[in-house]
Amino acid sequence: MTGTSRRIAVFGAGYIxxxxxxxFAELGHRVVVRDIQPERIRLLNSGEIPFFEPGLGDLIARNKERLSFTLDVQEAVSEAEVVFVCVDTPPTASGDADLSRVWAVIDAVRDASHLVAIVVKSTVPVGTGARVRAALDERGLTHVGYASNPEFTAEGRAVEDFLHPDRVVIGTSDGDKAAAWVTALYKPLDSPIELMDVASAEMVKLASNALLATRITFINEIATVCEATGADIGHVSRAVGLDHRLGPHFLKAGLGYGGSCFPKDSRALRAMASNSGYPFQLLNAVIQVNELQPRRAVQRLKAELNGLKGRRIALLGMTFKPATDDMREAPSTTLAARLLAEGATVTCWDPMAPHTTAHQDPWSSTTRHPDPLSALTDADAAILVTEWPELTDIDWPTAARTMRTPLFLDGRNLLDPTTLLAAGFTHMGVGRTTRRPS
Incomplete structure (x- = not known):
C-alpha cells in the first residue's frame, strides 16, 4: 500500500x-471531513478555518483538490476505505469521558460494510476499543478492522507534530488486517511505529499526558519552595533539565497547565482508576496542585496590595498558551473569576482569544483592550498570563508610568526581572522572591 492514494473519511472537524x-491529504490521500456543525462546515467550504492553528490554513488551501467537507454521513463514507474517529470526549459530571460522540460515529457507519477499518484517534478510556469491537461484531461487521491510533499533537504546532511525530502508536487485535493498512498510511512519515494491543494503545495517550502534567506540577511545587527559601526556579529548573536522565522539557514553572488535553485526560485517567477500585493518589495531587496555581497568584497579589477590593488588575494574555486561540481550561479564567470575587476590577488583553468570550462568565465582567499598554493604564497590578512574544517588545518604563501601582507578577517568568526593576516595577515571579526597585 506504500505510495498508494487511499480514500479516508474523518469524523470531527475540530483541532484533531x-x-x-x-x-493525510498532504500525503496524497483523498479525504472527506464530516462534522455535525453546519456553521463549521460552511466556513470550511468557503475557505475559512474555524480556529487558529499555524500552518493549517495553508495546508488546507494547498490540498483543496483532495480535501472536502460535509455534513452528510453517506457523502463521507460512501467511497471511504477507512474512517478516522476524531470527535471530542469531554468530561462528564463524574470525571469520566463522555463517549456519546464516539458511539454516534459508530452508529452512523453501521451500514458501511465496505470499510476496511475504523480507527479511533479520540482520547478514550482503556476498554473502549473492546466495546466498539464487540458492537461491530454484533452488527455483522466482523470483517471491518478496528485500530486505536492516539494523537500526540500539541496546539500551536499540530501540523508539525503530525508530519514529524516522535512515534506513531497503533493498537489492533492479533491478526487484524487494520494494523498493516494503518501502518502503511504513516510509513511515509519515516517515524518509529509502535504496534501493540488496543488497550495498551489507549493507555499510552492517557499515561503520556498524565506524566507531562506531573512534570509541570512538580516544577511548580519546587517553585513554591523556592519562593519560601530564596532560591531561583530559573536556575534550578535549568540545571535539573541538563541531567540527561531528565531533560528540560515541561520543567518551566508557571500558572499551571490548561487546554483541551492535560486537564481532561488527567481527570479521565483518575476517574478510570477510581472506577477500577484504585485511588490514583499521585494524580489526585497533580490535579489539586494545578488547580491551586492561579489561586496562589491571586493570594500573592492580595498580600502585596493589602487587599484587592477596588483594585484594578490587568491580565496580559487569556488563551491557555501562545500560538492558539483556545480558551479551554485556561488559567486566565480562574484568575479573572477569583479577582472579581475579591472585589477587583479586571482588564485584559490577548491578540488571539475569541471575542465570543465577552459574553461568557467571568469575561463578561471584565474589560478587554486592543493592546497591552491600554490594559495596563491605571492598573494597580499586572499579571503576565500567556507568553505572547508581543509582551517582550513593550516599552516598560512607559507602562510603569501609566499604572497606579507598578506591580508586575510574571506568571510565566517570560521577562527579565532586571529590565522590569529598572523600569520602576516591583517584580514578582513564579519561584522567585519579590524584588523592589531601588
Missing amino acids: GLVTGAC
Missing part, C-alpha cells in the same frame, strides 16, 4: 480532525 484530514 482537521489536522488529521489536512495532513
Whole structure:
C-alpha cells in the first residue's frame, strides 16, 4: 500500500480532525471531513478555518483538490476505505469521558460494510476499543478492522507534530488486517511505529499526558519552595533539565497547565482508576496542585496590595498558551473569576482569544483592550498570563508610568526581572522572591 492514494473519511472537524484530514491529504490521500456543525462546515467550504492553528490554513488551501467537507454521513463514507474517529470526549459530571460522540460515529457507519477499518484517534478510556469491537461484531461487521491510533499533537504546532511525530502508536487485535493498512498510511512519515494491543494503545495517550502534567506540577511545587527559601526556579529548573536522565522539557514553572488535553485526560485517567477500585493518589495531587496555581497568584497579589477590593488588575494574555486561540481550561479564567470575587476590577488583553468570550462568565465582567499598554493604564497590578512574544517588545518604563501601582507578577517568568526593576516595577515571579526597585 506504500505510495498508494487511499480514500479516508474523518469524523470531527475540530483541532484533531482537521489536522488529521489536512495532513493525510498532504500525503496524497483523498479525504472527506464530516462534522455535525453546519456553521463549521460552511466556513470550511468557503475557505475559512474555524480556529487558529499555524500552518493549517495553508495546508488546507494547498490540498483543496483532495480535501472536502460535509455534513452528510453517506457523502463521507460512501467511497471511504477507512474512517478516522476524531470527535471530542469531554468530561462528564463524574470525571469520566463522555463517549456519546464516539458511539454516534459508530452508529452512523453501521451500514458501511465496505470499510476496511475504523480507527479511533479520540482520547478514550482503556476498554473502549473492546466495546466498539464487540458492537461491530454484533452488527455483522466482523470483517471491518478496528485500530486505536492516539494523537500526540500539541496546539500551536499540530501540523508539525503530525508530519514529524516522535512515534506513531497503533493498537489492533492479533491478526487484524487494520494494523498493516494503518501502518502503511504513516510509513511515509519515516517515524518509529509502535504496534501493540488496543488497550495498551489507549493507555499510552492517557499515561503520556498524565506524566507531562506531573512534570509541570512538580516544577511548580519546587517553585513554591523556592519562593519560601530564596532560591531561583530559573536556575534550578535549568540545571535539573541538563541531567540527561531528565531533560528540560515541561520543567518551566508557571500558572499551571490548561487546554483541551492535560486537564481532561488527567481527570479521565483518575476517574478510570477510581472506577477500577484504585485511588490514583499521585494524580489526585497533580490535579489539586494545578488547580491551586492561579489561586496562589491571586493570594500573592492580595498580600502585596493589602487587599484587592477596588483594585484594578490587568491580565496580559487569556488563551491557555501562545500560538492558539483556545480558551479551554485556561488559567486566565480562574484568575479573572477569583479577582472579581475579591472585589477587583479586571482588564485584559490577548491578540488571539475569541471575542465570543465577552459574553461568557467571568469575561463578561471584565474589560478587554486592543493592546497591552491600554490594559495596563491605571492598573494597580499586572499579571503576565500567556507568553505572547508581543509582551517582550513593550516599552516598560512607559507602562510603569501609566499604572497606579507598578506591580508586575510574571506568571510565566517570560521577562527579565532586571529590565522590569529598572523600569520602576516591583517584580514578582513564579519561584522567585519579590524584588523592589531601588
